[in-house]
Amino acid sequence: MKNRITCHECKNEKCFVKQGCFGEWLNKISTNKFQHWYKKGDYIFREGEPIYGINFIQQGGxxxxxxxxxxxxxIVRLAKEGEILGHRGLGRTAYYFNAVALMDSLLCFVENELFYEACMNCPKFAFNLIFFYASELRRAELRVKYQAQMNIREKVAMAFIYSYEAFGMNPETKMLNISLSRQDIADIAGTTAEQITRQLNDFENEKLIARNKRDIIFLNIKGLEDIVGDYKIE
Amino acid sequence: MKNRITCHECKNEKCFVKQGCFGEWLNKISTNKFQHWYKKGDYIFREGEPIYGINFIQQGGxxxxxxxxxxxxxIVRLAKEGEILGHRGLGRTAYYFNAVALMDSLLCFVENELFYEACMNCPKFAFNLIFFYASELRRAELRVKYQAQMNIREKVAMAFIYSYEAFGMNPETKMLNISLSRQDIADIAGTTAEQITRQLNDFENEKLIARNKRDIIFLNIKGLEDIVGDYKIE
DNA sequence: GAAAAAACCTGCGAAAATGCAGGTTTGATT
DNA sequence: AATCAAACCTGCATTTTCGCAGGTTTTTTC
Known part of the structure; x- marks a missing residue:
């Protein structure tokens, strides 16, 4: 609760709250939200725990x-600052998945009642939410297809593209803006950590990616996209 | 447009429209909706086509x-009477998937503007929709996991369970209430038609399923569920 | 900065899944 | 009822993926 950042000060212009709530309702959320820091590796919620509200990521991943x-x-999703977290549980009483901080992260938490009221009273908020769900659903269903049809090479390329899209890279070093273990990447790609290593060798030989210790350096993102080129990326 | 069924006459009590719209708005939808019959095998929409509105399945699959x-x-989803169709495209201008009738089907079509107005004016309608999306998203993300982790035996068992849950069986003959080709089942399970045949042999030997010509007969659904028992089914 | 722990790499045999090809059954058409 | 096309079944070789085991590198802890 310390280092409190109000919604008015907040720089995440794409946050659902700033996009859809105005005046009185923005104030209400701003003054009634809770904020909490999570350390890298901390669980934000676990499967089976009761749902008291919804989270927005102020900083972190x-x-x-x-x-x-x-x-x-x-890994079902990677999310970074400005994004909503816990929306799968809407209308439910218990979480279905686990959420773990990939780096130190600050989350804003809005309780169920306030969230529901905001939905009812800010049509734009509710509408944006519906559009967001539609988009997430489409992406999730595409991923069903990817998991069913892609070979390992394609899955690993896609995992890197996904990580890149989710967190971006440092424009100078071209390093992925987050530290993911081989196992994390495997859990995105839907395979094993050994396969990630093997594919990294291949990608390195093809000058698509380089490695610095455990960090990933993107040399040729277009090349990665070409590997999965037959599949729809959106 | 012939054989017109009004929303008041309609027996699909679980339809979103009947659940969430009342009075004036139920009337508006009832009088302004379009109805169209599709024959088995017909495309209801195709990827890339413009989205003018949203469909509700009055009869069929x-x-x-x-x-x-x-x-x-x-196959990303199976849907039957009472269910909504085309909701992935909300907020978009073109469809991302194809929808094909599995049997002769009657669809109700509501144009975008009317649908949006109903969302704005019937909070229950919008709310049910949000809850529905949350549920669909959860299920889709579970299916990502299934495709990534299940072996063929489990995937095929899951495909039969999914078909059974989507369409049910004839209580007397215990036959699946829809005709699916081996290829259709393979497209649900995420494998090839040959594998479906092979697994059907196994399941038949284990007295879980029987075959009558091309129809599937469920002998022991609990047995199928046990095969995927470690995975969450919901 | 030394020691310990964790993460990573790699070769290899085993297991799983695929794809083809040819034969069989089923359903539709006339 | 005969014919034809489509769907289905099955054996087998090939390819792909997996998982272990042992060694190496990196990170953490004291």
């Missing part, structure tokens, strides 16, 4: 991940 | 399918 099965997890 | 790639498609 988060992975949404299924519970482990046969030793494997699946 | 539909598959939503990605465009073919390397000779493979992916």
């Amino acid at each position: 988060v992975k949404v991940v299924t519970t482990s099965l046969h030793g494997r997890e699946q | 539909v598959k939503v399918v990605t465009t073919s790639l390397h000779g493979r498609e992916q």
Whole structure:
């Protein structure tokens, strides 16, 4: 709750709240929201926990991940500052997935009642939300197809493209703006950490990617996109 | 447009329109909606076509399918009477998937403007829609995990469970209430038609399923659920 | 900065899934 | 009822993916 940032001060212009709520309702959310810092690796919520409200990422990055099965997890989404978190649970009482901070992150939390009231009273807020869901649904269903049809090479290329789109890269060093372990990348791609290493070798030989210690350096994003070129990327 | 069924006569009590719109707005939709029969195999919409409105299935069954790639498609959803169709395109101008009638089907079509107005003026309608999206998103993301982690046996079992949940079975004959080709099942499961045949052999030997010509007979649904038991089904 | 722990790399055999080809059954048409 | 086309079944070789095990590098801890 310390270092409190009001919605008016907040620089995330794409945040749903700033996009859809105005005047009285922006004030209400701004004064009634809770803020909390999570350290890298902290769980923001876990599957099965009760849902008291909804989160917005003020700073940082988060992975949404299924519970482990046969030793494997699946990363369902990467989210960064300005994005909403926990929206899958709307209308439900318990979370279905886990959310883990990928770096130190500051989250804004709005309780259910206030959120529902804002939906009812700010049509633009509700509408943006519906559009957002439609877009997320489309992307998730595309990913079903990717997992079903892509080979490992394509899946790994897609995992890097996805990470790049989610977090971007440092324009000078061309390094991915987040630290992902081989296992994290495997959990995005839907394969094993060993396969990620093997594909990294290939991509390095093809001058698509370089490695510096554990960091990924993007040499040729277009080249990666060409690998998955037959599939729709949006 | 012939055989017109008004919303008041309609027996699909779970339809979003009947659940969320009342009085004046139910009348407006009822009188302004279009109805159209599609024959088995007809395309209801195709990827890339402009979106003029949204569909509700009055009778019949539909598959939503990605465009073919390397000779493979992916069935993204099965939908039957009472369900909404085309909601992925909200806020967009062109469809992202194809919808094909699996049997002769009657669809109700509501144009964009009327639909948007109803959203704005019937809060329950908009709210139900948001909850529906949240639920669909959750299910789609679970399917990403299934495609990434399940083996063929589990995927095929899941495809039968999904078909059963989507369309049900005849209580006397225990036959699936829809005719799906091996290729259709493969496109749900995310594998090839040959694998479906092979798994059908196994399931038949295990007395989980029987075959009558090309129809599937469910002998032991619990047994199928046990195969995917480690995975969350919801 | 040394020691310990964690993450990463790589070769290889095993397992799983695929794709083809040829034969069989089913359903539609006349 | 005969014919034809489509859908289905099945064996087998090939390809792809996996998972272990042991060694190496990087990061963390004290």
